[in-house]
Amino acid sequence: MDHHPERLRRLQASLKRKKLSALLVTHPANRRYLSGYTALDHGIHESAGVLLIPARGKPFLLTDSRYVLQAQEEARGYFVRLFTKGLMPGLQKLLPELGVKKLGFESHYLLHSAAGRLGHLAASLKVELVPLTKIIEPLRVVKTEEEISRIRDAVLLNEEVFQEVYPSIRPGKSERQIALAIENSMREKGADRPSFDTIVAFGTNAAKPHAVPGGRILVKGETVLVDMGLVLDGYCSDMTRTFVVGKPDSVFRERLRIVRRAQLAAMKVIRSGVTCREVDMAARRVIREAGYGDFFGHALGHGVGLDVHEAPRLSGHSRKKLRSGMVVTVEPGIYLPDWGGIRLENMVVVRDSGCELLNTDRTFLDL
């Protein structure tokens, strides 16, 4: 089923409510969500194109000669316009053509410098410019069952990759070698790409939640933290496992159990209507009461979909309520600079009656 017309209809209804004549879409995941156009930006300076969505009528995809054929093949409901001299001259022609008087743009995905150029253009055309954040993201936050099924496929492929590489995580290997093996396996098994740079951290390196895999060689008895995600057909996975190669000592076992209890406490609380804050607190309380409250520095989790980090944020600061169909990570951790770190991360779907675990892999969770 093609969901793009329905998504477009909902966005256009929202544009009409806001009395906007059109919206300029620059965010790559929003662009894909609305049009089906799968091209990736090479960083924020090298856009593969933008959408111009009028409040009424057929929308436009503007791109350059490098992408025009792909845009025509993929963005079926769109007029594809080729711009040859950059986006601004393209818009200079199109905005008056469509009679745009009030143009929204994605303030959270347009550089200050580009917004300045757009401002000049709008002024010269007497178009009012309206910076917006989160006009498309709220549409994306609750997933359809089809999207959930694609996310589940990504999670299951993620577990398959992990299980394939796991037996090769042996003393003598470097963090970098293992990260490489994981990313190679992802690609061989058909993932589009990793959803972020794979984290493999040994021993004290695991104290850095975003450690970069380096030349450090695994020694028997050391902690291994693997945080990995992939993109499959546009949708992301994200999973963390922490384990010991060899026999874990009592300190590791105790701390792992605390992190796992924190994860289960959060999962117990998750259901439609609960605030993000309550979920974060449920996990944090377990860690605090075990005496590690100062060593869990990050938020408990985040939404996952076309982006690996998207709304909602399971943070102690967020009073937003979970809704059925949201997909989030649950990833408590304990990090001690001189010792190392433990993080466990699974993905769940928020349901009316509780949470549905997307992961099936239980290795190392129940020590």
Add this chain to the structure above:
Amino acid sequence: MDHHPERLRRLQASLKRKKLSALLVTHPANRRYLSGYTALDHGIHESAGVLLIPARGKPFLLTDSRYVLQAQEEARGYFVRLFTKGLMPGLQKLLPELGVKKLGFESHYLLHSAAGRLGHLAASLKVELVPLTKIIEPLRVVKTEEEISRIRDAVLLNEEVFQEVYPSIRPGKSERQIALAIENSMREKGADRPSFDTIVAFGTNAAKPHAVPGGRILVKGETVLVDMGLVLDGYCSDMTRTFVVGKPDSVFRERLRIVRRAQLAAMKVIRSGVTCREVDMAARRVIREAGYGDFFGHALGHGVGLDVHEAPRLSGHSRKKLRSGMVVTVEPGIYLPDWGGIRLENMVVVRDSGCELLNTDRTFLDL
């Protein structure tokens, strides 16, 4: 030799000339160039930290708990400050501490929404905010011999990877399989990562200059276009080869020769003092005179360094002059939607007396 103090000195001199009290550095390559801190951003929304460079005195690196250990290890000349509640509260404390009255920021690497938040903060602290573009980039555009040597290493590793994978580019293989093999080989040979998503395009797919490798299977006699780059120790390579698996027909041979002649014509013109426009025109003239003027839609080349696309731009619109020590690609092409495309890309160093070719691989260039 540690170049960071010298780079900092030059930047601080430029801040003093502009009467700025400090500069906020958000661009990842600029951050690395000035501090040696190698962490990567996970997209523009997930910064691994920012620099605050006062016009006088020791600079600061602000980051969160995920990166603070790495920052302390790598950014030796910097005070590393941990911020726990986001960048803005961190700056709210630090700006008055340093007596900042006039703060520059990188308009081309700060989102409109983030600039809005920074504007509110600045107003509350009575700090004047100055959007800047290209304050650090001009320092980076001319490379030191040490940087050139690192770029050369990246180019040579790039060629080694290409030569390793080349024999496996046979009928029956898909674009995607070959792109995968190339990226795996890069990582196995010690590259940090690809410098962009590898392009492998067969037959008519090569008509898209930024084709995404797909399931298309190579047939004997078809064109193969490979555009690949890697990052080695932070510095980038970028190389394109186009060839035929089997016996090239006379049309392919003729068009390849035109593209190669265009490349050589540009290289003949390149030297310190020549405008970017003149170089672009030298290649474009060859293609136009051969009757393909409408089928070379992109600029001739771009600078390469810590970023794979950086200044200068070898474009027909640029009247900027080349300077000795710049490193640029020379990549003319011919693209015909119903036929396919040919692009040849090498990297050269601009010298006073001409250009120095960094590539050694001559395969397919001289058919």
